[in-house]
Amino acid sequence: MxxxxxxxxxxxxxxxxxxxxxxxxxxxxxxxxxxxxxxxxxxxxxxxxxxxxxxxxxxxxxxxxxxxxxxxxxxxxxxxxxxxxxxxxxxxxxxxxxxxxxxxxxxxxxxxxxxxxxxxxxxxxxxxxxxxxxxxxxxxxxxxxxxxxxxxxxxxxxxxxxxxxxxxxxxxxxLGAYKECYGSVLLKKAESGDELIRSYFDHLDEVFSIRSRSDRVIRDALEERLRYENQ
Ligand SMILES: C[S@@+](CC[C@H](N)C(=O)[O-])C[C@H]1O[C@@H](n2cnc3c(N)ncnc32)[C@H](O)[C@@H]1O
Missing domain, CATH: 3.40.50.150 (Vaccinia Virus protein VP39)
Structure with missing residues (x-):
């Protein structure tokens, strides 16, 4: 095997x-x-x-x-x-x-x-x-x-x-920037409490916060994520 x-x-x-x-x-x-x-x-x-x-x-x-x-x-x-x-x-x-x-x-x-x-x-x-x-x-x-x-x-x-x-x-x-960057299926999994996806998103947030300086799509995605997180 x-x-x-x-x-x-x-x-x-x-x-x-x-x-x-x-x-x-x-x-x-x-x-x-x-x-x-x-x-x-x-x-x-x-x-x-x-x-x-x-x-x-x-x-x-x-x-x-x-x-x-x-x-x-x-x-x-x-x-x-x-x-x-x-x-x-x-x-x-x-x-x-x-x-x-x-x-x-x-x-x-x-x-x-x-x-x-x-x-x-x-x-x-x-x-x-x-x-x-x-x-x-x-x-x-x-x-x-x-x-x-x-x-x-x-x-x-x-x-x-x-x-x-x-x-x-x-x-x-x-899809729009947010779903392109975080994934529509993964967003739903995170919402329903999937710990692995949540830690993956924490990792993405860090990576994206650096990349957002030079990438408009990632900047838009990160802004939408922060809006969502602060609701
Ligand atoms: C990093 S390996 C990944 C192998 C395997 N799919 C995996 O996930 O472990 C990438 C393989 O894809 C082959 N490859 C890259 N571009 C390709 C293409 N356009 N068509 C077919 N094979 C390709 C490479 O030769 C290499 O063997």
Whole structure:
């Protein structure tokens, strides 16, 4: 059995929730690196099969080796490509993009939205774990008509990570600075007393108070948060 880091376990939990919602089917791991997540999904019966994509040959080889070693060669495909380019999505797929910068994730999903039909997009789920630019990722998904089914936060070696689970609703909307920066799902969780999210927000408040000097969106978000806190 593969031992996942706290971060990857939190990603796995969201993939598992998406698979439970959709029923049996494939998991597509974009940027699979060592293939740990994909192997775990197969080992635990979360996925019927997996597709791993990798932009670099080296990590793709690691993923392919992991599939052979764990005996899943016949239920896996490893493709060297940029994001989802060349991957034909199917109804019921769960697509996971974890451990990458937010702008890279936006680039990958933008191209996917351009090539897939709204009908197909409505029948897949995305699990997204950005390393940075989390607010830009939330803004992008909202403006492109995605609904936030859930968002979780985990800590791993003193860092906070956000994991978003999303479905396509086809109706674009604006989140506004506050929800872009703090997350609509997380705001609700904090309101209902979730201690982890509350300590994550304390951390964000500190980071944002520095960044607000040069970033207007973050300044607006922080001002709204202070207004809310002082009510
Ligand atoms: C930091 S690793 C994260 C691996 C794994 N997803 C995780 O969460 O632990 C990022 C991986 O994504 C790959 N990658 C980066 N950009 C990519 C892209 N546009 N398409 C496919 N793979 C990409 C890198 O080669 C690297 O192996």
């Amino acid at each position: 593969i031992n996942l880091s706290f971060r990857l376990k939190a990603v796995y939990d969201q993939v598992s929730a998406a698979r439970t919602e959709l029923g049996p089917g494939r998991v597509i791991d974009v940027g699979s690196d060592h293939g740990l997540l994909a192997v775990s999904c197969l080992e635990n019966g979360i996925a019927t099969s997996v597709i791993c994509t990798e932009i670099h040959e080296g990590p793709a080889d690691h993923s392919a080796d992991a599939m052979i070693t764990s005996g899943f060669e016949d239920r896996s495909q490893v493709i060297v490509t940029d994001g989802l380019d060349g991957v034909r999505l199917e109804k019921g797929d769960v697509i996971v993009i974890a451990g990458m910068g937010g702008l890279n994730i936006i680039d990958i999903v933008s191209r996917c939205i351009e090539t897939e039909t709204p009908e197909l997009l409505k029948n897949v789920r995305f699990v997204i774990q950005p390393q940075k630019s989390v607010n830009l990722v939330r803004k992008f998904f909202a403006e492109n008509g995605f609904v936030f089914d859930d968002e979780s936060v985990c800590t791993d070696r003193d860092f906070f990570y956000n994991i978003m689970r999303m479905s396509y609703g086809a109706v674009p909307y604006e």
